[in-house]
Amino acid sequence: MILRPRVGDHKVIGKYTGKILVGVGLVTTIPLVTALIYGEWETALDFGLTMMIFLIVGFGLQLLLRSDEDLDWSHALVVAAGSWILVTILGAIPYWLSGHYSSYLDCMFDVMSGYTTTGLYLLQDLDHVSYGLNMWRHIITFAGGQGIVVIALTFLLRGTGGAFKLYAGEGKDERLVPNVVHTARAIWIVSLIWLAGGTAALGATALWLGEPPNLAFLDGMWVTMGGWSTGGFAPMSYNTFWFHSLAFELISIIIFIAGSLNFALHWAVWTGDRREIRRNIETVSFATTVTLTLILASYGLAKAGLYPDALNFFRKAFYQIASGHTTTGFGTIYSRAFVTQWGPIAMVAVTLAMAIGASACSTAGGIKGLRVGLIFKAVTQDLRRLISPESAVVTQRYHHIRESVLENTVVRSALTITVLYVIMYGVITVIGLLYGYDLVPAAFEGVSAASNTGLSCGVTAPSMPDGMKAAYIISMWFGRLEFMSVLALGAYAYAAVRGR
Numbered sequence: 031m032i033l034r035p036r037v038g039d040h041k042v043i044g045k046y047t048g049k050i051l052v053g054v055g056l057v058t059t060i061p062l063v064t065a066l067i068y069g070e071w072e073t074a075l076d077f078g079l080t081m082m083i084f085l086i087v088g089f090g091l092q093l094l095l096r097s098d099e100d101l102d103w104s105h106a107l108v109v110a111a112g113s114w115i116l117v118t119i120l121g122a123i124p125y126w127l128s129g130h131y132s133s134y135l136d137c138m139f140d141v142m143s144g145y146t147t148t149g150l151y152l153l154q155d156l157d158h159v160s161y162g163l164n165m166w167r168h169i170i171t172f173a174g175g176q177g178i179v180v181i182a183l184t185f186l187l188r189g190t191g192g193a194f195k196l197y198a199g200e201g202k203d204e205r206l207v208p209n210v211v212h213t214a215r216a217i218w219i220v221s222l223i224w225l226a227g228g229t230a231a232l233g234a235t236a237l238w239l240g241e242p243p244n245l246a247f248l249d250g251m252w253v254t255m256g257g258w259s260t261g262g263f264a265p266m267s268y269n270t271f272w273f274h275s276l277a278f279e280l281i282s283i284i285i286f287i288a289g290s291l292n293f294a295l296h297w298a299v300w301t302g303d304r305r306e307i308r309r310n311i312e313t314v315s316f317a318t319t320v321t322l323t324l325i326l327a328s329y330g331l332a333k334a335g336l337y338p339d340a341l342n343f344f345r346k347a348f349y350q351i352a353s354g355h356t357t358t359g360f361g362t363i364y365s366r367a368f369v370t371q372w373g374p375i376a377m378v379a380v381t382l383a384m385a386i387g388a389s390a391c392s393t394a395g396g397i398k399g400l401r402v403g404l405i406f407k408a409v410t411q412d413l414r415r416l417i418s419p420e421s422a423v424v425t426q427r428y429h430h431i432r433e434s435v436l437e438n439t440v441v442r443s444a445l446t447i448t449v450l451y452v453i454m455y456g457v458i459t460v461i462g463l464l465y466g467y468d469l470v471p472a473a474f475e476g477v478s479a480a481s482n483t484g485l486s487c488g489v490t491a492p493s494m495p496d497g498m499k500a501a502y503i504i505s506m507w508f509g510r511l512e513f514m515s516v517l518a519l520g521a522y523a524y525a526a527v528r529g530r
Contacts, residue, residue: 034525034526035522035525035526038097038099039104039105040095041095041096041097041099042095042097042099042100042101042105043095043105043108043109043112044091044092044094044095044097045091045092045095045096045097046101046105046106046109047091047109047112047113047116048087048088048089048090048091048092048095049088049092050088050109050113050117051084051085051087051088051091051113051116051117051120052084052085052088052089052092053088054084054117054120054121054173055080055081055083055084055085055088055120056081056084056085057169057170057173058077058080058081058084058124058166059081060165060166060169061073061077061124061162061163061165061166061169062074062077062078062081062162064161064162064165065077065160065161065162065165067161068160068161068162070160070161070162073124073128073160073161073162073163074162076123076124076127076128076162077124077162077166079123079127080120080121080123080124083120083123084120087116087120104518104522106515107514107515107518107519108515108518108519108522110511110515111507111511111515111516111518111519112519114142114145114507114510114511115507117141117145118138118141118142118145118503118507119138121141121144121145121170122134122137122138122140122141123137124163124166125137125140125141125153125163125166128159128160128163130153130154130155130159130163131152131153131154131492132154132492133496135496135499135500136152136153136492136499138503139151139152139499139502139503140152140153140167141170142503142506142507143484143506144167144170144171144174144261144263145170145171145173145174145510146174146395146482146506146507146509146510147171147174147175147259147260147261147262147357147393147394147395147482147484147510148261148262148359148395148478148479148482148483148484148506148510149171149256149261149262149263149358149359149483149484149485150359150478150479150484150486150490150502151167151263151490152490152491152492152499153167154492156265156266156267157266157267161248164248164252164265165252167263168251168252168255168256168261168263168265169255171255171256171259171261171262171263172221172225172255172256172258172259172261174259174261174510175221175258175259175260175261175289175393176217176218176221176259176393216293216297217293220293220296220297220300221258224254224258224285224288224289225251225254225255225258228250228251228253228254228257228258228281228285229247229250229251229254230250231250231281232249232250232251232253232254232278232281232282232285233246233247233249233250233251234246234250235250235273235275235277235278235281236249236250236273236278238277239273239275239278248265249265252264252265253265253270253282254285256358256360257282257285257286257289257358257360258285258286258288258289258393259289259393260286260289260290260356260357260358260359260388260392260393260394260395260482261358261359261393261484262353262358262359262360262361262483262484262485263484264360269360269361269362270282270360270361270362271361271362271363271364276341276345279345279349279362282360283349283352286352286353286356286358286360287352287356289356289358289392289393289394290316290355290356290357290358290388290389290392290393290394291312291313291388291389291392292310292312292389292390292391292392292400293391293392294391294431295307295310295312295313295389295431298431306431309429310429310430310431311399311400311403311404311407311428311429311430312388312389312390312398312399312400312403312430313389313399314403315399315400315402315403315406316355316388316389316399319355319383319386319399319402320351320352320355320383323351323354323355323379323380323382323383323386324347324348324351324379326375326376326378326379326382327347327350327351327372327375327376327379327380328343328347329375330372330373330374330375330376330377330378330379331343331347331372331373331376333373333375334371334372334373334376336371336372345362346362346363347376349361349362350362350363350380350485351379351380351383353485354380354381354383354384354478354483354485355383355384355386355387355388356387356388356394357384357387357388357394357395357396357481357482357483357484358394358483358484359478359483359484359485359486361485361486365486365487365488366487366488368380368471368474368485368487368488369470369471369487369488374470377470377471377474377487378470378473380474380485381470381473381474381477381478384396384474384477384478384481384483384485385397385451385452385455385477385481386398386399386402387399387481387482387483394482395481395482395483395509395510396451396481396482396483396509397447397448397451397481400430400444401444401447401448402448403428404428404436404440404441404444405441405444405445405448407426407428407436408426408436408441408444410426411424411425411426411436414426447512447513450513451480451481451509454480454505454508454509455473455476455477455480455481458476458477458479458480458501458502458505459472459473459476459477461476461497461498461501462475462476462489462498465494465495465497465498467489471487471488471489472489474487474489475487475489475490476502476505479502479505479506479509480505480506480508480509481509482506482509482510490502
C-alpha cells in the first residue's frame with residue numbers, strides 16, 4: 031500500500047524549496063547590476079522584477095510552510111528535483127521579457143540548458159543581446175555547474191542533518207571536507223579561483239587579439255564561465271570559433287578539462303596530493319576513452335579527407351572530441367559541418383564521447399568516467415574468477431581519492447545509472463526519428479541534450495517541434511540530476527494523488 035504524504039512532508043519540502051529559490055533569486059543581482067552599469071534600463075527592470083518574484087515565492091513558501099522537521103532522504107530528493115523545475119520556470123522571466131524568444135517554452139529550454147550546463151540554446155540574435163542578459167546566461171550556467179542546491183548550502187543553510195541528503199539529491203555524493211556546508215563553500219572557492227585565473231588568461235588573449243579592454247574582460251569571463259562549468263555558452267553565435275585563435279583555444283581546453291574533473295580530485299591536488307591525477311580511476315578512464323573516441327573520429331575524418339595537417343587536426347578534431355567528452359559543448363567548426371563534412375563515423379565518435387562524459391561530482395554530465403572505470407574493473411574481476419581455481423578468493427581494487435575494494439553494491443549502482451542513461455539516450459534518439467530526423471543527427475543531438483553537452487549538428491533551432499523541445503528539456507533535467515531525485519519526485523506526486 032502506498033501512503034499519502036503527510037502535511038508535515040509538504041511543509042518541510044516547501045520550506046527548503048523556498049530557501050533554494052531565495053538563493054537563486056539573489057543571484058539575479060549580478061545581471062541587474064551589469065545592466066545598470068551599461069545603462070540598460072529595460073533589462074535592469076526585467077531583472078528587478080525577476081528578483082522580486084523569486085524572493086516573494088521563496089520567502090512565501092518559507093512563511094506559509096513553516097516546519098521544524100529536518101529533511102529525510104525522500105524529502106531531499108523531492109526538493110532537489112522540484113527546485114530545478116521552479117527555478118527554470120521563474121528563471122525564464124527575463125528571457126521572455128527580452129523579446130528574443132518566440133515562446134515561453136523556448137525561454138524555459140534555454141534556462142534548463144543553462145542550469146544543467148548543457149549549452150544548447152534557442153535564443154534568437156545572440157550577437158545583439160544586452161550585456162545584462164548575456165551575464166544572466168553565463169551566471170546560471172556557472173552557478174548550475176556547482177549546483178543550485180550548493181548555492182543554498184553555501185549561503186543560506188546551516189549544517190543540519192539533512193544538508194548532506196540535499197547535496198546528494200543533486201547528483202553529488204563526495205565531501206571535500208567532513209562538513210557538507212564547508213564542502214559546498216570549498217567547491218565555490220575552487221570555482222572562483224579558476225574563474226579569476228581563466229578570466230585573466232582569456233581576457234588578456236582577447237585584448238591581444240584586438241578587442242577593447244572592457245569587452246575583452248567580459249568575453250574572457252563569460253567564456254571561462256562556460257568552460258569551467260562545462261556549459262558551453264559563449265557570448266557570440268559562433269562560440270569559441272569566433273576568436274580564430276590557437277592561444278584562445280588552448281586556454282579554453284585547459285579550463286574545460288579542469289572543469290570536468292571531480293571537485294574531490296581538485297581538492298586532493300590543492301592539498302598536496304598531486305599523484306592523485308595519474309592514480310585516480312576517473313582520470314585513467316577519461317584518458318583511455320578520449321584516446322579511443324579520437325582514434326575513431328580520426329578514421330572517419332581521414333576517410334573524408336579532412337584536416338590533413340597536424341595543427342588543423344588538433345584545432346578541429348581534438349577540440350570537438352575533448353569538448354564533447356568533457357560535455358562542454360564549445361565548438362570550433364560550424365554546427366552543420368558535423369553533417370556535411372565530418373560524416374557518420376566521426377559523428378558517432380563524438381556521440382560516444384558525449385554519452386560517456388567526464389567525472390562524477392564535477393560540473394560535467396554523461397554516464398561519467400568513474401562508472402565506466404568501475405564497470406571495466408568488474409568485468410576484469412569476473413574474467414579473473416573464470417580462470418582462477420574455484421577455491422581462490424578474487425578481489426578487485428580501485429583508486430578514487432583512496433584505495434577501495436570493489437564491492438557488488440558499488441558495481442550495481444554504477445550499472446543501474448549507466449543502464450538508465452543508455453535507455454534515455456535511446457528514447458531521445460527515437461523521438462528525433464519520429465519527428466523525421468535522420469538516425470545519426472537524431473542520436474547526436476539527443477545524446478548532446480541528455481548528457482548535458484551542448485554540441486549541435488544543427489537540429490536544435492527555434493523552428494524545431496515543440497514536442498522535441500519539451501523532450502530535450504526533460505532529458506537535460508534527468509541527465510543533470512542522474513535520475514533518482516526526478517524519479518523520487520514522480521513517486522511523491524503519485525503518492526500524493528493515489529496514496530492512502
